Amino acid sequence: MKGPPAVPPQVFVGERAPETSSVRLVFLGAIELFQKRISPIEGPRCGFSPSCSAFGHQAVREQGPVRGVMMTADRLMRDTIFTVPGPGYTILPNGYFFDPVSRNLLHE
Amino acid sequence: MTTRPRVLLLLLAAVLAALPSPSWASGKEIVVTETVQLGLADAFLAEGEYYRAITEYKKFLFLFPDSEKADYALFRVGTAYYRGEEYEPAARTFAAVLEKYGMGAHAAPSAYFEGGSLWKLGRFDRAEAAFDRVAALDPSSEYAPLSLIGKSLLSYDARNVPGCRGELARFLENYPQDARAERVRQTIALLDRNGEVPRKSPAVAGVMSAVVPGSGYMYAGRYGDGVVALIVNGLFIAGTVAAIHQENYAVAAIVGGIGLPFYVGNIYGSANAATKWNIGVRKELREKIAVSLDYRF
Numbered sequence: 001m002k003g004p005p006a007v008p009p010q011v012f013v014g015e016r017a018p019e020t021s022s023v024r025l026v027f028l029g030a031i032e033l034f035q036k037r038i039s040p041i042e043g044p045r046c047g048f049s050p051s052c053s054a055f056g057h058q059a060v061r062e063q064g065p066v067r068g069v070m071m072t073a074d075r076l077m078r079d080t081i082f083t084v085p086g087p088g089y090t091i092l093p094n095g096y097f098f099d100p101v102s103r104n105l106l107h108e
Numbered sequence: 109m110t111t112r113p114r115v116l117l118l119l120l121a122a123v124l125a126a127l128p129s130p131s132w133a134s135g136k137e138i139v140v141t142e143t144v145q146l147g148l149a150d151a152f153l154a155e156g157e158y159y160r161a162i163t164e165y166k167k168f169l170f171l172f173p174d175s176e177k178a179d180y181a182l183f184r185v186g187t188a189y190y191r192g193e194e195y196e197p198a199a200r201t202f203a204a205v206l207e208k209y210g211m212g213a214h215a216a217p218s219a220y221f222e223g224g225s226l227w228k229l230g231r232f233d234r235a236e237a238a239f240d241r242v243a244a245l246d247p248s249s250e251y252a253p254l255s256l257i258g259k260s261l262l263s264y265d266a267r268n269v270p271g272c273r274g275e276l277a278r279f280l281e282n283y284p285q286d287a288r289a290e291r292v293r294q295t296i297a298l299l300d301r302n303g304e305v306p307r308k309s310p311a312v313a314g315v316m317s318a319v320v321p322g323s324g325y326m327y328a329g330r331y332g333d334g335v336v337a338l339i340v341n342g343l344f345i346a347g348t349v350a351a352i353h354q355e356n357y358a359v360a361a362i363v364g365g366i367g368l369p370f371y372v373g374n375i376y377g378s379a380n381a382a383t384k385w386n387i388g389v390r391k392e393l394r395e396k397i398a399v400s401l402d403y404r405f
Binding site for chain 1: 310330331332333335336337340369370372373374375376377379380383384386387390
């Protein structure tokens with residue numbers, strides 16, 4: 001809507017509560033290590049948006065380590081040449097399949 | 109005072125008097141009338157300047173609280189919020205039109221758009237009640253048949269397909285001569301052809317993939333993902349079993365440990381694929397119904 005926002009934003013982008021669960025920290029640390037050290041060697045190869053590592057990071061952070069790891073394993077098995085556009089996937093203008101965590105929560 | 113300064117002062121006064129005064133020169137005045145104020149607000153709304161339009165409509169209500177067009181101004185405040193996708197204040201404003209001005213000319217449209225705003229907010233029960241009020245307020249209003257179409261789609265969104273069909277049948281019963289009657293007939297036929305929306309059970313998909321990895325994906329129509337899940341999990345299971353047979357338990361634990369998330373992920377993913385399939389089917393039929401009715405909120 002043109003004009004000032006009704007409520008000023010209270011949370012800034014990138015700001016989040018500090019992580020306290022040790023199991024979750026291990027998984028998040030492993031994914032961050034992959035993102036910073038391993039992934040840049042060959043560059044982006046994932047056909048999805050968000051990428052599998054970003055998806056996994058978000059899934060573990062938001063859904064906990066058990067469900068997050070299951071969701072990440074499922075995503076890794078789906079990131080193949082067999083993935084085709086359809087009702088499950090929206091194609092973005094850059095050619096990536098849009099598949100955020102929120103679309104994989106088993107909610108109809 | 110000597111003669112010279114007096115002459116200078118007189119001269120200065122003459123020059124100042126001769127200069128045109130900006131406030132008087134044009135001979136025009138700004139007179140705010142109801143028409144001017146509403147015209148300005150309407151212009152802002154037409155340009156998509158919703159916040160400015162709201163300000164001007166509110167100014168109108170402040171300056172002319174007893175105007176005959178006060179209900180129109182408040183209704184347009186709600187419209188501006190609605191068009192600006194601010195559904196919470198829109199619903200509040202439309203409710204206020206009904207509360208303050210009762211059975212006026214904008215009562216039925218206000219109830220209709222209150223229903224629309226509440227629908228957008230996902231408050232299906234309250235939206236349904238608002239749609240019900242439209243026909244009660246003014247059965248001859250153009251919004252009365254529209255409210256029935258709205259209610260039918262609302263029922264569909266609330267996963268009540270028989271309710272959706274029922275509202276459309278009520279439309280034909282109450283407004284058989286309406287221009288949309290033929291479209292409504294076609295939509296009822298579309299719903300009858302599809303019967304109940306087909307479903308794939310996420311639980312069945314999960315169990316299938318637990319027994320044979322990947323089969324749940326195939327059940328949900330994702331054959332490629334099913335083949336990949338079958339190969340990945342087959343290799344991990346075969347590797348673990350082979351290591352156990354060779355009494356190489358450390359390797360078995362490592363291979364099995366890595367493979368376990370993929371096995372569980374394959375069960376989760378199959379259930380997820382079935383859920384996505386259900387969403388896709390529902391969405392497709394919803395689109396067909398909206399197109400058939402030529403109805404967009």
